[in-house]
Amino acid sequence: VQLQACGGGLVQAGDFLRLSCAASGLAFSSYAMGWFRQAPGKEREYVAQIRRRGGNIYYADSVKGRFTISRDNAKSTVYLQMNSLKPEDTAVYYCAAKHDAPGLQPQSSEWPYWGQGTQVTVSS
DSSP states (O other): OEEEEEOOEEEETTOOEEEEEEEESSOGGGEEEEEEEEOTTSOOEEEEEEOTTSOSOEEOTTTTTTEEEEEETTTTEEEEEEOSOOGGGOEEEEEEEEEOOSSOOOSGGGOOEEOOOEEEEEEO
């Protein structure tokens, strides 16, 4: 399984970014996909998840209303649209995959497959 995340960068507060994560080596449409982030000196933090058919979307309270997770099963890709970015959104963002299951899975230990991360830096 390979998850390749991209789209990070350096932006100013209030700007937007769109992260992408291309998956290979798995039956993408059978997997739930998630995004996590990790800021320097902090633990990895749950951001959002989406079930295999695009339903049952969950967000962390810190990003709700600003971030949107989506997926394109034909392209085996999951996206994270990040609007109204804040300096506190600065982190390395990771995509993750797990066999599809109902409910919220906010613990990183619940996700067996991980991408390499993409850096997002938001300046004030």
